[in-house]
Amino acid sequence: MNANALCEALRASRGFAHKRDIADVMRRLSPVLPGGATPQGVRVGDDCAAIADGDGHLLFAIEGFVEDFVQREPWFAGWCGVMVNLSDIAAMGGRPVAVVDALWSDGAAQGAPVLDGLAEASRRYGVPIVGGHSNHRSPRPQLAVAVLGRAQRLLTSFDARPGDVLLAAVDLRGRWHDPWPYWDAATTAPAERLRGDLALLPAIAEAGLCDAAKDISMAGVVGTALMLLECSGVGARLDLSELPRPDGLTPDDEAGWLRWLTAFPSFGFLLSVAPSRVAAVQQRFAARGIACGAIGDVRAGPEVSLRHRGTEALLWHLVEQPFITAGVGHG
Numbered sequence: 511m512n513a514n515a516l517c518e519a520l521r522a523s524r525g526f527a528h529k530r531d532i533a534d535v536m537r538r539l540s541p542v543l544p545g546g547a548t549p550q551g552v553r554v555g556d557d558c559a560a561i562a563d564g565d566g567h568l569l570f571a572i573e574g575f576v577e578d579f580v581q582r583e584p585w586f587a588g589w590c591g592v593m594v595n596l597s598d599i600a601a602m603g604g605r606p607v608a609v610v611d612a613l614w615s616d617g618a619a620q621g622a623p624v625l626d627g628l629a630e631a632s633r634r635y636g637v638p639i640v641g642g643h644s645n646h647r648s649p650r651p652q653l654a655v656a657v658l659g660r661a662q663r664l665l666t667s668f669d670a671r672p673g674d675v676l677l678a679a680v681d682l683r684g685r686w687h688d689p690w691p692y693w694d695a696a697t698t699a700p701a702e703r704l705r706g707d708l709a710l711l712p713a714i715a716e717a718g719l720c721d722a723a724k725d726i727s728m729a730g731v732v733g734t735a736l737m738l739l740e741c742s743g744v745g746a747r748l749d750l751s752e753l754p755r756p757d758g759l760t761p762d763d764e765a766g767w768l769r770w771l772t773a774f775p776s777f778g779f780l781l782s783v784a785p786s787r788v789a790a791v792q793q794r795f796a797a798r799g800i801a802c803g804a805i806g807d808v809r810a811g812p813e814v815s816l817r818h819r820g821t822e823a824l825l826w827h828l829v830e831q832p833f834i835t836a837g838v839g840h841g
Contacts, residue, residue, distance in 0.1 A: 511764040513816050513823040516771075520816075520825065523772050525691075525729040555741045555834065556667050557598040557725055558659065569659035571598040579690065580624065580651045586687065586697070588627025591655030593696055593776060594727075596635055599659035600708045601725040601779055602666065603715030607658045608640040614648035621646060624653055634701040635708070663715045670722040670742035670782035676806040677788065678731055679795045680754040681707065681777035691728075691769065693756075696776035707777055707798055714794060719787045726778030730771050732816065734780055735806070736826055736833045739814060742782070745828065746806045749817040754801035761819055782808055 511519070520526060558571040573594050580587045592609055599606045611628055615621030621644065632639045637657075670676075684695025696704060714720050724738040732748065739746055750771075759766045777800065783791050788804060795802035812828040826833060 513818040513821040516818050517816055517823045517825045519768050520732055525772050526733050528728055557601045560664055567661045567664050569599050569602055569604045569661055571595050572656040574654040577650055580653050584623035585627040587653055588624040589631045591628055591653055592631035595655055595657035597725040600711035601723050602661055603664050603712050604659040604661035605712050606637045608638050609657050611642040612654045614645045614652040618646050620651055634704055636705050665715045665723040667722055667724050667738045667741035670744055670808050672744055672808055672810040674721055674782040674808040675785055675788050675804050677781045677783055677802055678753055678805045679779045679800055679802040680775050681800050682756055691773050693773045693775040719791050720781045720783050722782040724780050726775055728774050732771055738780055740828045740833050745809045745811045745813045747815050748806040752803035753805050754803050
């Protein structure tokens with residue numbers, strides 16, 4: 511699969527489609543959404559809402575889960591409800607404070623494994639569940655989870671700069687959670703490791719080592735890069751040769767590459783870092799056994815190209831075709 515074929519496959523992926531739906535929501539809510547940064551520090555397009563508070567920022571995030579996932583994987587859905595929210599807080603340089611959940615189910619028995627997954631993740635990550643909403647008289651299971659956090663030095667998706675290096679940090683000590691596109695390096699990891707690994711992001715932020723960051727979501731590493739770049743009003747050349755990847759994934763494994771590029775890793779972050787700070791950031795991840803590779807360089811202009819197996823193709827033009835919103839980034 512050359513770069514052009516890979517770009518076509520990524521553009522047609524489910525993760526890309528889900529993220530592009532954000533634009534419809536933002537257009538509908540545009541009359542009440544803040545335009546640009548407000549005095550409270552709110553900017554739309556980040557992993558969390560960030561509201562200036564004292565000498566730092568309060569962080570709010572929420573995640574909802576598709577019905578088929580909750581129905582088929584109720585315990586794992588509950589676990590992920592906590593895990594993905596904590597990743598959003600970490601991506602913005604924050605530390606979590608507490609979680610709330612909203613659960614609908616057809617009876618208490620159907621909701622029980624979801625609650626068990628939530629509780630286990632709460633214990634292992636050391637973040638309390640402090641309340642929420644439940645309804646045991648729903649025809650089908652649904653789950654949403656929200657989190658409150660706090661950042662001393664905020665990281666956002668809006669501060670990547672031309673000349674920065676894009677780093678991808680992924681915990682490869684995991685396995686596929688079949689049949690879903692999830693790389694699970696969390697559910698069997700020691701609690702101390704889970705907590706220490708997430709603490710890397712606020713430590714990097716507070717040390718001033720990173721310009722911008724975002725957690726790798728359902729859009730995969732490339733789709734997440736598009737969202738970060740669009741928010742920052744920049745482009746990039748992405749090169750997959752240094753992308754952290756599981757053992758055994760060879761360059762000629764087309765299906766394997768596409769699966770990995772559209773994967774949602776339990777620990778995965780993109781960071782936009784000045785060249786002089788790249789080594790320091792990589793050393794921090796390496797010290798905790800987390801792979802961190804330089805996967806691209808940030809450039810002025812709206813074009814995002816992708817290089818793979820000696821070929822290069824234009825993946826996206828963020829002015830001609832905004833990815834998540836016409837009101838973010840290049841505008």
